[in-house]
Amino acid sequence: MPQEALAKTGVTVRVADAGDTVAGVQAKWVALPESTEEVAALLRVAAEHDLAVTPVGGGTKLDWGPPPERCDLLVDLCCLNEVLEYAPGDLVVRVQTGITLDALNEHLAAENQELALESPVPGTTVGGLLATALSGPRRFRYGTPRDLVIGVTVVLADGTTARSGGKVVKNVAGYDLGKLFAGSYGTLGVITEATFRLHPLPPARLWVTATYPELGDAPGVDLGTLAVQLAASQAEPAAVELDWSADSPGYTVSALLEGTAAPTKAETIRQVMTNPEISWSESPDGAARAEVSESPPDWWGRLPEGAILLEIRVPPSSAGAVVRELATSHLTGHTLRGSAASGVFLLALPAGTPKAGTPEAETPATAATVIERLRERIEALDGRLLAVSGPVGAADRWGTIGALDLMRRVKARFDPDRRMSPGRFVGGI
Amino acid sequence: MTELLAGRLREVLPDEAVITDPVRLRTYECDGLTYHRATPGVVVLPETAEQVAAVVRLCQEFRVPFVARGSGTGLSGGALPRSDGVLIVTSRMRRILSVDLAARRAVVEPGVTNLAITEAVRDAGYYYAPDPSSQQICSIGGNIAENSGGAHCLKYGFTVNHVLALELVTPDGDIVELSAMDAGYDLLGAFIGSEGTLGIATKITVRLSRAPAAVTTMLAAFTTIEGGGRAVSAIIGAGIVPAAIEMMDALAIEAAEAAVRCEYPAGAGAVLVVELDGPEAEVEAQFALVDRICREAGAFEIRVAASAEERQAIWKGRKSAFAAVGRISPAYIVQDGVVPRTALPDVLAGIDRLQEEFGIRVANVFHAGDGNLHPLVLFDDAVEGEGERAELVSGRILDLCIEHGGSITGEHGVGVDKARYMPRMFTDEDLDTMQLVRCAFDPRYLSNPGKVFPTPRLCGEVPQVRKGPHPHEAELF
Numbered sequence: 001m002p003q004e005a006l007a008k009t010g011v012t013v014r015v016a017d018a019g020d021t022v023a024g025v026q027a028k029w030v031a032l033p034e035s036t037e038e039v040a041a042l043l044r045v046a047a048e049h050d051l052a053v054t055p056v057g058g059g060t061k062l063d064w065g066p067p068p069e070r071c072d073l074l075v076d077l078c079c080l081n082e083v084l085e086y087a088p089g090d091l092v093v094r095v096q097t098g099i100t101l102d103a104l105n106e107h108l109a110a111e112n113q114e115l116a117l118e119s120p121v122p123g124t125t126v127g128g129l130l131a132t133a134l135s136g137p138r139r140f141r142y143g144t145p146r147d148l149v150i151g152v153t154v155v156l157a158d159g160t161t162a163r164s165g166g167k168v169v170k171n172v173a174g175y176d177l178g179k180l181f182a183g184s185y186g187t188l189g190v191i192t193e194a195t196f197r198l199h200p201l202p203p204a205r206l207w208v209t210a211t212y213p214e215l216g217d218a219p220g221v222d223l224g225t226l227a228v229q230l231a232a233s234q235a236e237p238a239a240v241e242l243d244w245s246a247d248s249p250g251y252t253v254s255a256l257l258e259g260t261a262a263p264t265k266a267e268t269i270r271q272v273m274t275n276p277e278i279s280w281s282e283s284p285d286g287a288a289r290a291e292v293s294e295s296p297p298d299w300w301g302r303l304p305e306g307a308i309l310l311e312i313r314v315p316p317s318s319a320g321a322v323v324r325e326l327a328t329s330h331l332t333g334h335t336l337r338g339s340a341a342s343g344v345f346l347l348a349l350p351a352g353t354p355k356a357g358t359p360e361a362e363t364p365a366t367a368a369t370v371i372e373r374l375r376e377r378i379e380a381l382d383g384r385l386l387a388v389s390g391p392v393g394a395a396d397r398w399g400t401i402g403a404l405d406l407m408r409r410v411k412a413r414f415d416p417d418r419r420m421s422p423g424r425f426v427g428g429i
Numbered sequence: 430m431t432e433l434l435a436g437r438l439r440e441v442l443p444d445e446a447v448i449t450d451p452v453r454l455r456t457y458e459c460d461g462l463t464y465h466r467a468t469p470g471v472v473v474l475p476e477t478a479e480q481v482a483a484v485v486r487l488c489q490e491f492r493v494p495f496v497a498r499g500s501g502t503g504l505s506g507g508a509l510p511r512s513d514g515v516l517i518v519t520s521r522m523r524r525i526l527s528v529d530l531a532a533r534r535a536v537v538e539p540g541v542t543n544l545a546i547t548e549a550v551r552d553a554g555y556y557y558a559p560d561p562s563s564q565q566i567c568s569i570g571g572n573i574a575e576n577s578g579g580a581h582c583l584k585y586g587f588t589v590n591h592v593l594a595l596e597l598v599t600p601d602g603d604i605v606e607l608s609a610m611d612a613g614y615d616l617l618g619a620f621i622g623s624e625g626t627l628g629i630a631t632k633i634t635v636r637l638s639r640a641p642a643a644v645t646t647m648l649a650a651f652t653t654i655e656g657g658g659r660a661v662s663a664i665i666g667a668g669i670v671p672a673a674i675e676m677m678d679a680l681a682i683e684a685a686e687a688a689v690r691c692e693y694p695a696g697a698g699a700v701l702v703v704e705l706d707g708p709e710a711e712v713e714a715q716f717a718l719v720d721r722i723c724r725e726a727g728a729f730e731i732r733v734a735a736s737a738e739e740r741q742a743i744w745k746g747r748k749s750a751f752a753a754v755g756r757i758s759p760a761y762i763v764q765d766g767v768v769p770r771t772a773l774p775d776v777l778a779g780i781d782r783l784q785e786e787f788g789i790r791v792a793n794v795f796h797a798g799d800g801n802l803h804p805l806v807l808f809d810d811a812v813e814g815e816g817e818r819a820e821l822v823s824g825r826i827l828d829l830c831i832e833h834g835g836s837i838t839g840e841h842g843v844g845v846d847k848a849r850y851m852p853r854m855f856t857d858e859d860l861d862t863m864q865l866v867r868c869a870f871d872p873r874y875l876s877n878p879g880k881v882f883p884t885p886r887l888c889g890e891v892p893q894v895r896k897g898p899h900p901h902e903a904e905l906f
C-alpha cells in the first residue's frame with residue numbers, strides 16, 4: 001500500500017537494500033526527489049501512511065547520533081543538487097540542499113567567492129551541513145552554518161512547504177526558521193533549499209604552525225594564554241587550531257591568516273606563538289619555533305580518528321583547561337583537535353575505550369563511564385560535552401540542556417506524530 | 430479597572446514599581462513610531478528576573494496580554510502597549526553583571542544600553558559589535574527582540590551573531606536559559622528577532638569583539654546617485670568587505686546640512702561613507718583600491734578622516750539623518766526596506782517615479798553595502814490628503830523591495846506597523862509555520878499579541894491547560 005502511494009508521486013522510489021540504514025536501523029524504501037514539490041508529495045504520502053522519515057544528504061553522518069525509533073522512508077536528497085540562483089554582485093547563492101559543499105564552492109570559485117563553511121567529512125552536502133550544524137576551523141572568523149544561512153525552504157512532516165528569510169543578507173521579517181532548522185538533525189522537517197551569504201575568496205592564505213613538546217604531562221606552552229592572545233590578536237587570524245594526540249610528539253597549534261596582508265599578519269602571529277614568556281622548548285636555545293607555510297598541516301580541518309567521537313564546547317579562554325583536564329583523565333589513544341580560539345573541540349577515543357577512567361580502576365571503564373566523568377570536568381569549566389558518534393553505550397549523549405522542555409514543545413508542534421527521525425535528537429526528540 | 434490585578438502585582442513588586450496613575454501611564458503610550466498609541470493598562474518596573482516571572486505568571490492567571498519595553502526607541506510599534514494588558518519595562522534592570530575579556534563575553538541585564546557595553550570594555554581594546562544608530566539609548570533587550578543591526582553589520586553581522594546565551598522568562602512564567610553551548614535546537618537563534626512574542630529576555634551574554642588595529646573612514650562625493658551606486662558595486666566586486674558603506678542622496682544631505690552642519694562637499698548629488706578596518710597593512714591596501722574605485726566611478730571629492738574627531742565629523746551627517754529631515758519637512762515616515770544590492774539602481778529609479786507620480790518627496794539614506802534602504806517619506810500633515818499619499822508611497826516602496834526579491838524590513842522589525850505587509854512577502858503556509866514556534870512558546874497568545882503576524886494561528890489544545898471559564902474573566906478591564 002504505502003509503496004504504491006509512494007510510486008504514485010512520480011518520484012523515483014526503490015526498495016531499500018541492506019546498506020540503507022540509519023545508525024543500524026533498516027529502512028524500507030528510499031526516495032530520490034528532485035524538487036521541493038516532490039519532497040512535499042512524498043511527505044504527504046508518508047503522513048497518510050504513518051511512515052517514519054529520515055532525510056539523507058551525503059549519507060556521511062547517518063551513523064552519527066542515536067538510532068531512530070523507526071525508519072520507513074529515507075528521503076535521499078542527492079538528486080536535489082542544483083544551484084538555483086547565484087548573484088555574485090550580491091554575494092548570495094540559493095541552492096538545493098543536496099549539492100555537496102565542495103561542488104558548490106567549485107561553482108563559486110569561478111567568481112572568486114566562497115561559502116565560508118567547512119566540513120570535516122568529505123562529501124558532505126549543504127543540507128547535511130546545515131542539519132548537523134557542523135563547522136570547521138574558520139568558524140572563529142565566519143561563524144557556523146546558522147550564521148551564514150539567510151533563507152530556507154522546508155517541508156514539514158505533513159507536507160506543508162514553508163519559507164523563511166529570503167535572499168537578502170539583512171532581513172528581520174518574521175521568525176528565522178533557518179536558525180531553528182540548522183542543527184535540528186532532520187527532526188523538524190526536510191530543508192530542501194537554502195540561501196547563503198557568501199564571502200570573497202581571500203587572495204592569499206598562510207598558516208603559522210608551532211609544535212610544543214610535552215614536558216611531564218603538561219604542554220611546553222601556556223596553551224590557555226596562547227589561545228587567548230591569538231584570538232585577541234589584531235592580526236585577526238581566521239582560525240586557530242589545536243591538535244594533540246596521545247602518540248604525537250606534543251601539542252601543535254596552527255593559525256590561518258587570510259588576505260592581501262597575510263605575510264605581515266603571519267609574522268605578528270609567529271611572534272605570539274614563540275613568545276618565550278609563555279612557551280618553552282627543548283631546543284638548544286630554549287625557544288619555540290613556528291613555521292609559516294602556504295599549505296595547512298595535514299590534520300587541518302579533518303576529523304580526529306577514533307571509534308568514539310565527542311565534542312567539547314567551552315568558553316574560549318578554557319583551551320588550556322581542557323587539555324589539563326584530559327591530561328589528568330588517564331585516557332589513552334585519544335586525539336583532541338579543534339578551535340582553540342572558539343573553544344570547540346572534537347575528541348576521538350579508541351573503541352572499547354581507554355584502559356581506565358581512573359588510575360585505580362583495574363578493569364576497563366565503559367565508554368559511558370568515561371564520558372560521564374569527562375563531562376563532569378568539562379561542565380565544571382562552564383562547558384558542554386556531547387557524544388557525536390560511536391559506541392557510547394548507555395551514556396547520555398547530550399549533557400545539560402537548559403531549555404529541553406521548550407525544545408520538546410517545538411518538536412510537538414512541528415511533528416506532532418513523531419515521524420521525522422524520531423529519537424535521533426536531544427532528550428529522545 | 431484593573432484594581433484586582435494591580436493589587437496582586439503589588440504583592441510581588443514594590444508598590445512604586447506598579448504604575449496605575451493615568452498621567453504616568455501615558456508616558457509609555459508609544460515607542461519611536463509615534464503615530465500608534467495606546468495607554469497601557471498597568472506598567473510595572475521589575476528589577477529581577479524573578480519579579481518579571483511573577484508578573485508574567487499573574488498575566489497568565491488573569492489571561493491578560495503583556496508587552497515588554499526597553500528604551501522605547503523601536504520604529505515599528507513593537508513596544509506599543511495594550512490597554513487591556515501589562516507593560517513590563519526593563520529600565521530598572523541596567524546592571525552589567527560581569528565582564529570576562531579572556532572569554533570575550535559580558536553578562537548584562539536587558540535594560541543596559543547598547544553603548545554602555547562598549548563603554549565598559551573600550552579601554553581594554555574591546556567593543557560590542559552591533560551598533561544601531563540609536564545605541565546611546567536603545568536597550569540590549571530591545572536589540573535582542575529586533576535582531577538589531579547597525580552600519581557595521583555589513584562586515585560583522587547582527588545581534589544574533591553576537592549573543593551567546595540568554596535567560597528568558599517564558600510566556601508561562603518559567604525562567605529558562607537558552608545557550609549556544611547547549612545541544613539541541615537553536616532556540617537562541619529563533620528567539621532573537623522574535624519581537625517580544627516568545628517571552629522576555631532577562632539576562633544576556635554577549636560576545637565582545639577585539640577592536641581593529643586600524644580604522645580608515647572616507648567620504649566620497651558624487652554628482653549623481655548612480656555614480657555612488659557604481660562605486661559600491663565595484664568595491665564589493667573587488668572582493669572588499671568594508672566595515673560599512675553608507676549612502677545619502679541630495680535631499681538627505683540637505684537635511685543633514687540644515688540640522689547639524691555636517692559640511693559635506695557642496696553640489697553633491699550623493700555621498701558615500703566608507704569605513705575600512707582591520708590590520709594596518711590590510712586597511713592601507715584596501716584604502717588605495719577603494720580610493721581608485723571611487724574616482725573611477727566619478728567621485729569629485731574624497732575626504733579621509735585623519736583623526737577620531739574627523740571620523741566623527743564624517744559620521745555626524747549620516748547618523749543624524751533621520752532626525753534631520755524634521756528640518757526640511759513638517760512630518761515624515763521612516764521606511765526600512767531591503768533589496769539585493771544589485772537591484773539598488775532599479776529600486777532608486779522606481780522611488781523617483783513614485784515621487785513624481787504622487788508629488789511626495791523622498792530622502793534616501795541607506796546601508797548601501799547590504800541593500801538596506803531607509804527612504805524618508807516627507808509630507809506636510811497640515812495639507813489635506815498628503816499624509817495618506819505619503820503612506821501610500823511608503824507602502825509602494827515596500828512593494829518595490831518585494832518585487833526585487835528583497836524584504837519589508839532590514840532592521841526595524843515588523844511590529845504593528847508592518848504586520849499587514851507580511852502576506853505580501855510570505856504565504857499563509859510560511860506564516861503558519863513560523864507561528865508553530867509561537868504556539869510552542871506561547872500557546873495562549875499573551876506575549877506581545879498583535880505584533881509581527883497579521884492573523885494569529887490557532888494553536889489548538891495545550892496539554893495541562895485548565896478548561897472552563899476563567900474565574901477572573903468577567904471582572905477584568
Ligand SMILES: Cc1cc2nc3c(=O)[nH]c(=O)nc-3n(C[C@H](O)[C@H](O)[C@H](O)COP(=O)(O)OP(=O)(O)OC[C@H]3O[C@@H](n4cnc5c(N)ncnc54)[C@H](O)[C@@H]3O)c2cc1C
Pocket residue numbers: 460461496497498499500501502503504506507508519539560561562563566567568569570571572573574575576577578579580624625626628629630631751752840841877
Ligand atoms: C534615531 C533612531 C535610529 C535607529 N537606528 C537603528 C539602527 O541603526 N539599527 C537598528 O536595528 N535599529 C535602529 N533603530 C530602532 C531601535 O532603536 C531598535 O529596534 C532597538 O533595538 C530598540 O530597542 P529599545 O530598547 O528601544 O526597544 P523598545 O522599543 O522598547 O522595544 C522594541 C521591541 O523589543 C521588545 N523588547 C524590549 N525589551 C525586551 C526584552 N527584554 N525581552 C524581549 N523583548 C523585549 C519590545 O516588546 C518590542 O517589541 C533606531 C531608532 C531610532 C529612534
